[in-house]
Amino acid sequence: MLLGLIAGLALPAQGERLPGTAAAARSACPITTGTGLPGQPPGQRSFAAWRAAFERAAVTCGIRPRVAAAALQAARLDPAIARLDQRQAEYNSTFMGYLHRRVSDVLVQQGRARLQRHATLLRGIEARYGVAPEVLVALWGLESGFGANQGDTPVLAALATLAYDGRRRELYQRQLLAALRLLDAGDVAPVQLRGSWAGAMGQVQFMPTTFVAHALDADGDGRRDLWGSTTDALTSAANYLTRIGWRADQPWGIEVTLPPDFDPYSAELNVRRDTADWAEQGLRLARGGALADALGRLPARGAVVLPSGIEGPAFLVFDNFDAILEWNRSIFYALSVGYLAQRLAGGPTLVGRAPPGEQALSRTEVMRLQEALNALGLDAGEPDGMVGAQTRQALRRYQAGAGLTADAYPTPALIARIRAEARGEAPGALPATDRTSVRALQRGLERLGYDPGPSDGLMGTRTRTALNAYLSDRGQAPVARPSRSLVERIATEGEAVAETVLESPE
Secondary structure: OOOHHHHHHEOOOOOOOOOOHHHHHOOOOOOOHHHOOOOOOOOOOOHHHHHHHHHHHHHHOOOOHHHHHHHHHHOOOOHHHHHHHHOOOOEEOOHHHHHHHHOOHHHHHHHHHHHHHOHHHHHHHHHHHOOOHHHHHHHHHHHHOOOOOOOOEEHHHHHHHHHHHOOOHHHHHHHHHHHHHHHHHOOOOHHHOEEOOOOOEOOOOEOHHHHHHHOOOOOOOOOOOOOOOHHHHHHHHHHHHHHOOOOOOOOOEEEEEOOOOOOHHHOOOOOOEEHHHHHHOOOEEOOOOEHHHHHHHOOOEEEEEOOOOOOOOEEEEOHHHHHHHHHOOEHHHHHHHHHHHHHHOOOOOOOOOOOOOOOOEEHHHHHHHHHHHHHOOOOOOOOOOOOEHHHHHHHHHHHHHOOOOOOOOOOHHHHHHHHHHHOOOOOOEOOOOOHHHHHHHHHHHHHOOOOOOOOOOOOOHHHHHHHHHHHHHOOOOOOOOOEHHHHHHHHHHHHHHHHHHHHOOO
């Protein structure tokens, strides 16, 4: 499935969902033939030559020669798939827009019908793996519409195309090798290997590496059939979830409301606190009641997630949320799974609403934001037009330094402000082109005992680190770009220190 629509809170990696890639990266036999011959850039080797080289490497990795030859000779280069790989969604979805599209009332009704139809199977899976039926059915529904939308693209052609001409060649080479392992083991026939254009397969849309590592023959027919066997598909999904950290008898998270003085800078997945501490800070259950009253039913530690900023819905999430993220590294997706599971179990709809005036951002707007954040030294990563974790962390740092609400939520007005500051047009901001003032800043920091690097007039990482160390030592928040008044203050303090040293008796 694609994640171009998800971009708002997608976690690395961006693009289509690739479950199991962490395990694939640890493969004992990686294949990297798509990176070109020595001294030759990628893409200059013909597809036929690349395919022949991959076939030889696959045999070296243990694939039987006749299996490798038959499968790869049937794999054709598909320009349409290469174009899909390069295409990005024009707009980044908002969380509420994404959620309403994915978790519809119709999907909830269909999911409840599946819960009843497969009750015996689901209870058995829960008893063995500790994954609640509504969670499995939620994943099943979001991945393939309960098996109705599994994809009809020849997987070998898709993987070969992406391994040869995709943005992440080595990753897809590992996926292609895993697909050959499936064929070599007799799990599937080549004609059965059909799925999404990105290579995800079956009712739960496993990538080949995930299929190899976690798929099970639960119905005992001698094959791991994730296409036609609901028993195999759901049992394999539960097996995979437990392997990536799912914990039995624990919730994924709950919707909460925040106190008026809540510090949004603490709303980050990496900021885990005792649930009792969150209760003391004033978090309450969204449907009413004190969080403290639910402590006995909740895990000991959790993190706050604000997918639409401080004015949107808020969630307190736990370890099982991380397991869903490992399945698909998008916060929007993980919240959708949790919310759909909640609805399937008869739980309530959300209390939180979209922030006033919320709108989707175009890729161009986001790329300009990323470029501006990078120009301010805040490292938003390679500008790709997708609001991922690195971009949001850079945005949080900017907001904190500017004295704004640090909820990592980009708006058109905030983007305009950051771009103006990056150009040196914001009131009081020091333009990047004012090298004389930057030199004065660097000399002042050096005299005060910080290490800004050479006095070259450039606001590089070393100078920014020294500047923010100066501010931290004085109990002040870091800044993205210093104001003229701050530069003058540091330069004056530095001169005073230098004069004191000169005047001191020997």
